[in-house]
Amino acid sequence: MRRRATSLGPTRRILLAAATLFALSGCAGLGGPGIPDMAGTYQGTITVDGQTIPGTLVIEQDERALQLELRLAQLGVTARGEGQVTDEGFTGEMAYNLTCPGTATMDGTRQDEGALLTGALQARDCTMNAAGSFRFSR
Numbered sequence: 001m002r003r004r005a006t007s008l009g010p011t012r013r014i015l016l017a018a019a020t021l022f023a024l025s026g027c028a029g030l031g032g033p034g035i036p037d038m039a040g041t042y043q044g045t046i047t048v049d050g051q052t053i054p055g056t057l058v059i060e061q062d063e064r065a066l067q068l069e070l071r072l073a074q075l076g077v078t079a080r081g082e083g084q085v086t087d088e089g090f091t092g093e094m095a096y097n098l099t100c101p102g103t104a105t106m107d108g109t110r111q112d113e114g115a116l117l118t119g120a121l122q123a124r125d126c127t128m129n130a131a132g133s134f135r136f137s138r
Contacts, residue, residue, distance in 0.1 A: 023138030035064055035085055036114055046072070046121055057117070057136045063086070068092045070104065079104050089117065100126040106134060114138070 041059040045052050047121035053074050060067040075129065083092025089109040097101050102125025108117045117136045124130075 009126055036110055037061065038066065038085060038090060038110065038114060038117075039138050042117060042136035042138055044117075044134065046070075046132055046134045048121065048123060048130045048132035055136075057081075057134075060089075066090060066092060068106070070094055070106075072094075086110075089119065096123075098125065098127075102126070102128075108134065112137075 032039040038059050040059060042057040042059070043054075045054050047053075053072055055073070056071040058071070064085040066085065067082050068079075068081050070079040072078070075096050077096050079094035079096035081092055081094030082103075083090050083106070090106070091108075092106045094104045094106075096104055102123060104121060104123045106119060106121055108119030110117060115138050118133070119134055121134050122130070123132075123133045127128065
């Protein structure tokens with residue numbers, strides 16, 4: 001008479017543990033939402049008060065946390081700050097100093113499998129409170 005094993009063998013335990021960890025990490029394909037890869041360098045424009053200004057947006061990513069750098073060479077300003085990946089794209093807040101210290105916020109959507117970022121931009125400092133938009137692509 002053969003006795004039926006009631007416990008999982010070591011190989012099955014390892015596979016089950018790996019599958020569970022993978023599922024809990026939120027990776028796409030196993031029912032989790034996944035975290036889109038947003039890291040990279042994007043070229044594009046911001047439009048504020050009817051003026052379109054070329055720029056570069058650099059994003060570094062650690063899971064959902066983002067480090068943002070917006071370079072606007074035409075204005076001679078670089079804004080740096082932090083953001084978060086959202087279900088639709090990202091949000092971020094960056095500090096800059098043009099004529100005085102200010103803050104710029106971005107609320108963007110991710111399109112074309114991450115190749116295009118578009119959204120709303122707000123900038124506030126001692127000389128202005130402006131709203132506009134942005135469009136950046138990899």
